[in-house]
Amino acid sequence: MPSRSLLTLLSVLALTSTVGDGHAAGARARAAGAAQARPVVARGGRVAAAVRPARAPSRGRSPKRLVGYARALFAGGATAAKVRTLHSLAGGFADERGRATDALADALRAIDRAHGDRFDTRTTQQFQRMLAELGVTTHRKLELPLDRTPYWLRIKQPYADFRSRPTPPTEADVVIVGAGLTGASTAYHLAADPRARGLKVVVVEAGDPGNEASGKNGGNFEIMPENFLGVYEGLERERFKYLKKLYPTLDDATARREAANQATAILRFTTRNRARFVDIVRKEKLEVDFSPRGWLRIAETATEEQGIADEVALGRSLGLDIETVTPAEIKARTGIDAVYGGRLTNDGNYHPFKYVNGLLGKALDRGVELYARTPVRSIARTGGGHLVQTARGPIRAKKVIVATNAFTRELLPELAGIEPWQSQVMITEHAPVTFQGLLTRKQGDVYVHYRDDANRYDDRALAAASGGKLTQRAPFLTGGGLDRPFKDAHKPRVSRSVFETMIEDRDKIAPGLKGQPPSQTNSGPMAFTRDRLPVVGELEPGLFVAAGFNGYGGSYTTAAGEAGSAWAIDGGIPAWIPREVFSPHRLIGDAPLFRQPTPKESSR
Numbered sequence: 099m100p101s102r103s104l105l106t107l108l109s110v111l112a113l114t115s116t117v118g119d120g121h122a123a124g125a126r127a128r129a130a131g132a133a134q135a136r137p138v139v140a141r142g143g144r145v146a147a148a149v150r151p152a153r154a155p156s157r158g159r160s161p162k163r164l165v166g167y168a169r170a171l172f173a174g175g176a177t178a179a180k181v182r183t184l185h186s187l188a189g190g191f192a193d194e195r196g197r198a199t200d201a202l203a204d205a206l207r208a209i210d211r212a213h214g215d216r217f218d219t220r221t222t223q224q225f226q227r228m229l230a231e232l233g234v235t236t237h238r239k240l241e242l243p244l245d246r247t248p249y250w251l252r253i254k255q256p257y258a259d260f261r262s263r264p265t266p267p268t269e270a271d272v273v274i275v276g277a278g279l280t281g282a283s284t285a286y287h288l289a290a291d292p293r294a295r296g297l298k299v300v301v302v303e304a305g306d307p308g309n310e311a312s313g314k315n316g317g318n319f320e321i322m323p324e325n326f327l328g329v330y331e332g333l334e335r336e337r338f339k340y341l342k343k344l345y346p347t348l349d350d351a352t353a354r355r356e357a358a359n360q361a362t363a364i365l366r367f368t369t370r371n372r373a374r375f376v377d378i379v380r381k382e383k384l385e386v387d388f389s390p391r392g393w394l395r396i397a398e399t400a401t402e403e404q405g406i407a408d409e410v411a412l413g414r415s416l417g418l419d420i421e422t423v424t425p426a427e428i429k430a431r432t433g434i435d436a437v438y439g440g441r442l443t444n445d446g447n448y449h450p451f452k453y454v455n456g457l458l459g460k461a462l463d464r465g466v467e468l469y470a471r472t473p474v475r476s477i478a479r480t481g482g483g484h485l486v487q488t489a490r491g492p493i494r495a496k497k498v499i500v501a502t503n504a505f506t507r508e509l510l511p512e513l514a515g516i517e518p519w520q521s522q523v524m525i526t527e528h529a530p531v532t533f534q535g536l537l538t539r540k541q542g543d544v545y546v547h548y549r550d551d552a553n554r555y556d557d558r559a560l561a562a563a564s565g566g567k568l569t570q571r572a573p574f575l576t577g578g579g580l581d582r583p584f585k586d587a588h589k590p591r592v593s594r595s596v597f598e599t600m601i602e603d604r605d606k607i608a609p610g611l612k613g614q615p616p617s618q619t620n621s622g623p624m625a626f627t628r629d630r631l632p633v634v635g636e637l638e639p640g641l642f643v644a645a646g647f648n649g650y651g652g653s654y655t656t657a658a659g660e661a662g663s664a665w666a667i668d669g670g671i672p673a674w675i676p677r678e679v680f681s682p683h684r685l686i687g688d689a690p691l692f693r694q695p696t697p698k699e700s701s702r
C-alpha cells in the first residue's frame with residue numbers, strides 16, 4: 099500500500115500534470131474536480147508535502163481567498179508549476195462556460211498586480227494562459243501563448259492514423275496524394291460521381307488528414323480572393339498589376355485584356371466553388387459550422403474604395419450576390435465606424451477541419467481507401483501510368499492527383515514555383531460578439547471573426563451590462579496580414595512580432611479585448627505562386643496538380659477537387675479552368691501561356 103507521502107506526491111503530480119494542457123472547457127472540468135482535492139504545493143521543484151500555505155479555496159467560498167492563497171503559494175518564489183496549481187483552483191470558480199465571474203477576475207488581477215513583476219517569462223506565460231482561458235484581462239504586456247493547438251484541431255480527429263487496410267493496394271485507378279481540403283474534395287467528387295463507379299481510388303496522406311494548412315487556417319470562406327500588390331485596387335486592377343510586374347515588357351492593352359480574362363476566370367471558379375460547397379454541405383448534411391452571415395471588407399483609402407466598387411460591378415455582372423456599402427450603411431448594419439465604404443458578400447466562415455472529415459467520411463463510405471501517415475516518397479512515370487512510391491509500399495496508378503499545396507515541390511521539383519509561405523492566427527476566448535450578427539470582417543491586412551459553433555453562447559451578464567445590445571460571447575479569431583515565405587514547409591514558426599501586430603490590430607477592431615491574452619496561436623504552411631493564381635491542371639499525361647492556393651483555400655479547393663475528379667474520369671480539364679490562367683505549365687519557364695500580340699500586331 100503506498101505511504102501517505104507517496105500519495106501526496108502522486109496527487110501533486112496528477113494535479114500539476116493534468117491542469118493547463120487542455121482547452122478552456124476541458125481545463126475547467128479538470129480544475130473543478132481538482133479544486134476539491136486539497137492541493138499540496140510543490141516548492142523549488144521539490145514536493146513540500148506538509149506545506150499548505152492557506153486552506154485551498156473551493157466552491158462556495160469567495161474567490162477573494164485566492165489572493166491570500168497565492169501569497170502563500172508564491173512565498174518561496176513563483177513557478178509555472180505553481181501557477182498551474184492556482185489555475186486548477188481558479189477554474190473551480192468559473193461560470194458554467196468556463197469564464198471568470200467578476201469576483202474571480204478581480205482576484206486574479208489582484209494576484210497579477212501583487213506578484214506578476216517577479217514572474218519569469220515562462221511563469222508569466224502560464225499565468226496568462228489561465229487568464230486567457232478564463233477571459234480575464236491583464237495590465238501587463240501580453241506574452242506569446244503557450245498553446246499552439248490550432249482551434250480546428252481541438253476536436254476529435256476521426257481519421258488519425260487511419261488505414262482502410264493494413265497496407266495500401268499495389269495497383270489503383272486513381273491515387274490522390276494529400277488529404278487536406280483539396281485531396282478530400284477530390285476523393286469526395288470521385289466517390290460521388292456515378293461515372294467513377296468501379297474505379298479503385300486511394301488517398302495517401304503523409305500525416306493525419308486535415309492536419310496541415312486545412313486544419314491550421316483562419317476559416318474564412320470568401321468568394322473574392324484578395325491577393326494584391328500595394329494598396330488593394332480590386333480584383334481586375336490587381337490582376338493587371340501582377341501581369342505588369344511579371345512581364346514588364348507586356349503592352350498595356352494586352353495586360354488589360356488578360357487581367358479581365360483572369361478576373362473573370364477567378365470569379366467563375368470561386369462562384370462554382372461556393373455553389374458546390376453549399377450543395378455538398380446541404381445534400382450530405384455535413385456539420386461544418388458554415389456561417390454565411392456576411393463578410394465585410396472595409397476600404398482604408400479612397401483608391402481602395404473605388405477599386406472595391408469596380409470589382410463589385412464586375413462580380414454583379416457575373417451574377418454574384420455582392421454589394422458595395424457606404425460608411426453610413428456599415429454603421430447602420432453592423433455598428434462599425436468606418437471612414438470609407440466597402441463590400442459585403444454573403445460569405446462568412448466555417449470549420450475547415452470538420453469539412454475535410456465530412457468529405458472523407460462520405461468518400462470512405464462509398465469505397466475510397468485512405469492511408470494516413472503514409473508519405474509518398476516519389477512519383478515516377480511508367481508505361482501506362484505512374485509508380486507512386488509510398489512509405490508503405492509502391493502503388494501503380496493509372497492516374498495521380500497531387501494535392502499537397504505547400505509541399506508540392508518536394509515531390510515535383512519542376513513546380514518549385516509553388517512556394518511555401520507561413521501565416522499565423524490566434525484565438526481570444528469569451529469575446530463579446532459585436533458587429534450586430536455579422537461574423538467576419540477584413541480591414542487592411544487583418545481579418546477577424548467570431549466562431550458560430552458550439553462554443554458560442556448567450557451571456558446574461560453581458561446582455562444586462564450592455565442594455566441588451568450584446569448578448570453572446572464566442573472565441574474570436576484574428577489572423578492574416580503578415581504572411582511570409584519560408585524554407586521548410588514542415589516547420590512553420592510562430593513569430594513574436596506578427597503576434598504583437600495582431601494584438602495591436604485586434605485591439606483596434608475590438609477595443610473591449612484590450613489586455614486579454616489570447617488562449618492560443620499557431621502558424622501553418624500556405625502555398626504561393628508568383629502570379630497569386632492557383633495551380634489546377636495537368637502537369638503531364640496521367641498527372642494532375644491542384645495546389646498553390648495563395649491563402650484562399652476556402653475559395654478554391656472544393657471546385658479544384660471537382661476539377662481533379664472530372665479530369666480523372668474523362669481526361670479533360672473543365673472549361674471553367676482556362677489553361678492559360680491555371681495550368682501548372684505557366685510556372686515552368688518565364689513565358690506566359692496567354693496569347694501575346696505578334697510583333698506585327700503590336701506595331702499597328
Ligand SMILES: Cc1cc2nc3c(=O)[nH]c(=O)nc-3n(C[C@H](O)[C@H](O)[C@H](O)COP(=O)(O)OP(=O)(O)OC[C@H]3O[C@@H](n4cnc5c(N)ncnc54)[C@H](O)[C@@H]3O)c2cc1C
Pocket residue numbers: 275276277278279280281302303304305306307308309310311312313314315316317318319320472473474475501502503504505506508509520521522523577620621622623624644645646647648649650651652653655
Ligand atoms: C495560418 C493560415 C491561415 C489561413 N487562412 C485561410 C482563410 O482564412 N481562408 C482561406 O480560404 N484559406 C486560408 N488559408 C489557406 C488554406 O488553409 C489552404 O489554402 C488550404 O488549406 C489548402 O488545402 P490543401 O488541401 O491544398 O493543403 P493542405 O491542407 O496543406 O493539405 C496538403 C496535404 O498533403 C499532405 N502531403 C504533403 N506531402 C505529402 C506526401 N509527400 N505524401 C503524402 N501526403 C503529403 C500534407 O500532409 C497535407 O495534409 C490559411 C492557411 C494558413 C496556414
